[in-house]
Amino acid sequence: MSTPDNADETTSARATAFDDEAILLIGHGSRREKSNEQVRELAAALESRLGIPVDAAFLELAEPAIDEAIAELAALTSQVTVVHCSLFAASHVKNDVPLAIEQARAAYDLEIDNGAHLGVHPAILDLLDDRAAAVEDELGVDRAEDDVAVVLCGRGSSDPDANGDVHKLARLLYEGREFDRVEASFIGVTEPTLEESLHGLSKHRPDAVVVLPYMLGDGVLTxxxxxxxxxxxxxYPYVDALAGDPLGTDSRLLDVFADRWQEARSDSVEMSCDTCKYKVDLEGYEEDVGGARAMLRALAHQQSHADREDVDDEPHSHDAPGKHVAVCTNQTCAKMGSPAVLERLRQAARDSDHCDARITRTSCLGRCGDGPMVAVYPDGIWYGDVASEDAERIVGDHLDRDRIVSDLVDQTL
Structure with missing residues (x-):
């Protein structure tokens, strides 16, 4: 952020505000520093809008990490509200960030409220409408007079709830506007892909096709x-097609962030639990139920027992496991051999005299292509490219002796 003329007064006001509340804006993180800087710009703009200190943190690939940012805030304030830059609720929103928050709550005397993802919001619809209008101007077409088709292109997820919201957003963009049609598509992971959607649209012979990349940053995917x-x-020379700009740092995103902040601090966050694959049996996703959610349950369970250690009359019918191991068995990791890794880990744990761990399957951990992935909690160690023959080392070294298998480490939380 630039330094204003009244820098001393601004710094003093910010320090005073920290006594009450701070906001942590969490972005995904990118290898492109330009994308990371966009998150920081949004954090600075949100701070100016709300008059509350706002810091930025990242899930991966950029600094600071979530735990580092919360550690700094814990020394300055007693209340933190987490606001997400995630467009939809997939694994990061439902699993990774909640896990980091649970660990922070256990480590610090800090009240942390977790907000919802950006999701479907009127301000985002207005922003997308303007992005489409900019492309129409460049192509020289008018939706009121010409047949203009729009393709809203998301990243694609292994979470059906997130993919469903892309379709919902596309439909709401169509309603009440003069587009010939608006379709949802994806870069990868799920279908229809952008290539499929574009070739399908060619059969309708529209005058123009506007492609809207539904992403925040302008990076590899855009x-x-x-x-x-x-x-x-x-x-297809008979169809004019052009892609528009991503959401970027448009000020209308601040309206969404402000709403999500208010929801979190007033305990009115709404999530789509009825269509969450971690909570209900959805066709084709039955094995995901209890996966990532089980990690949260294990951490919270373990902490609840730790809180009771000095209470002599607290009844205990059982003890929580010392560690929870989650093996990604989603499509990509499964093709790379994760089911065999899961079974070898379970067998090695049964053969061990010291292993105190629960080993379960989980859904996508968001590291497709780096798997099979194995996550060990509460240590926050993720192993990547794990082969079945590595199972004995993970159990014998990490689970039995708390010695990290360093050559397999993909990332730490």
């Missing part, structure tokens, strides 16, 4: 959207 749109435009 460039892929542009490239595929250009290829389509070249292949």
């Amino acid at each position: 460039q892929r959207v542009r490239d595929w749109t250009t290829e389509f435009d070249d292949e």
Whole structure:
């Protein structure tokens, strides 16, 4: 942030505000520093909007990490509200951030309220409408007079709830507007892909196709959207096609962040639990129930027992396991051999005289291509590229002796 002329007064006011509450804006993190800087810009703008200190943190690939940011805030304030930059509720929102928050609550005397993802919001619909209008101007078409089709392109997720919200957003963008049609598509992971959607639209012969990359930062994925749109435009000369800009740091996002902040601090956060694959049996996702959610349950359970250690009359019918091991068995990791890893881990744990761990399958851990992935909690150690023959080392070294298998470490939380 730039330093204002009244820097001393601003610093003093910020320090006073920290006594009451701070906001932690959490972005995904990118290898492109430009994308990370956009999150920091949004944090600074939100601070100016709300008059409350706002810091930025990242899930991966950028600093500070969530635990580092919370550690700094814990020394300055007693209350932190987490606001997400995530567009939809997939694994990061439902699993990774809640786990980091549970660990922080156990480590610090700090009240932490967890907000919802950006989701479907009127301000985002207005922003997307303007992005589409900008592309129409560049193409020289008018939706009121020409057949203009829109493709809303998301990243794609292994979570059906998140993918469903992309379709909902596309439908709401269509309602009440003069587009010929608005369709949802994805870069990968799920279908329909952008290439499939574009080729399908060619059969309707619209005058123009507007492709909207539904992403915050302008990075590798948005460039892929542009490239595929250009290829389509070249292949079908009778249809003008052009990709628009991502959401970026548009000020309307601050309206959404402010609403999510108010919801979190007033205990009115609404999540789509009825369509959450971690909580209900959805067709094709039955094995995901209890996976990532079980990690949270194990951490909270273990902490509840730790809180009772000095209470002599507290009844205990059982003890929580010392560690919880989650093996990703989603599609990509499964193809790379994760079911065999899961079984070898369980067998090695049964053969051990010292292993105090629960080993379960989980859904996508968001590291597709780096698997099979194995996560060990509450240590926050994620192992990647794990082969079945590595199971004995993970059990014998890490689970039995608390010695991290360093050559397998993918990341730490």
